[in-house]
Amino acid sequence: MTIEAKPAIEVKDLAFSYEESVILDGVSFSVRPAEIFFIIGGSGCGKTTLLRNLVGLERPTRGEVLFDGKSFTHADANSRKEMLKTFGMLFQSGALWTSLTLSQNIALPLEEYTRLPADEIRNITAFKLAQVGLAGFEEHYPSEISGGMRKRAGLARALALDPRIVFFDEPSAGLDPVTARNLDELIVQIRDTFGTTIVVVSHDVDSIFGIADRVIMLDRSKKGIIAEGKPSEVAVDSANPKVVEFLTRRGVKAG
Ligand SMILES: Nc1ncnc2c1ncn2[C@@H]1O[C@H](COP(=O)(O)OP(=O)(O)OP(=O)(O)O)[C@@H](O)[C@H]1O
Numbered sequence: 001m002t003i004e005a006k007p008a009i010e011v012k013d014l015a016f017s018y019e020e021s022v023i024l025d026g027v028s029f030s031v032r033p034a035e036i037f038f039i040i041g042g043s044g045c046g047k048t049t050l051l052r053n054l055v056g057l058e059r060p061t062r063g064e065v066l067f068d069g070k071s072f073t074h075a076d077a078n079s080r081k082e083m084l085k086t087f088g089m090l091f092q093s094g095a096l097w098t099s100l101t102l103s104q105n106i107a108l109p110l111e112e113y114t115r116l117p118a119d120e121i122r123n124i125t126a127f128k129l130a131q132v133g134l135a136g137f138e139e140h141y142p143s144e145i146s147g148g149m150r151k152r153a154g155l156a157r158a159l160a161l162d163p164r165i166v167f168f169d170e171p172s173a174g175l176d177p178v179t180a181r182n183l184d185e186l187i188v189q190i191r192d193t194f195g196t197t198i199v200v201v202s203h204d205v206d207s208i209f210g211i212a213d214r215v216i217m218l219d220r221s222k223k224g225i226i227a228e229g230k231p232s233e234v235a236v237d238s239a240n241p242k243v244v245e246f247l248t249r250r251g252v253k254a255g
């Protein structure tokens, strides 16, 4: 008999509206520990909105989000803050501070959330940059490195506090296919090394088939999930032509 580990993330009957406009309704799913889990679907279906609900930037209008079996939605401010410290996030815009060096960018969360001395913080930032293949670029500014390197620097910053869960919004957007595959490899390597749970929002079909353990596909008119499972199974089994169409346009940047 195998013992099922408690889900790392559980979303129960989540609904969310921007003012009068309902974006998500009745969304339920679980993410297992150390899983690479993708949220996929066409533009405007609510992927970023769902991610923002997961990390507490938006509050669900109904339903609940739990981490390791503990309610995040109904936790008090202190427990929420403690839970937030265990997340790393890399948003769609990437958002490194352009006036700060890579080293300073990665030091920010450490300065905000820990009381480590400056030399320790310097060691950690150097280590995190090395982890994403950017050793030696500590004193570079974001404008002095390529787009792919900026993504990796953003990843180093997301990893600064040794998160248990990392959330990514469109990590491969704007990258050439080779750089995007390298980033995928790095994501897998981080999961394999640290057992990190990884949630990725993406329309990149190569990335979905390349590294996702499981996916959920959202749909704008359903305001929720229209498919769930392993990418290869979902692509073959789904009775919904939207799902099959989305997953079979390989090599095309879905809009
Ligand atoms: N701050 C906001 N206020 C009002 N409506 C919003 C806001 N942000 C997003 N929306 C609407 O919510 C819907 C879902 O947006 P969301 O950004 O979650 O989509 P997405 O799936 O991430 O799309 P994309 O693939 O283009 O990033 C869209 O119809 C969008 O117009």
Ligand SMILES: [Mg+2]
Pocket: 047, 048, 049, 092, 169
């Ligand atoms: Mg989005």
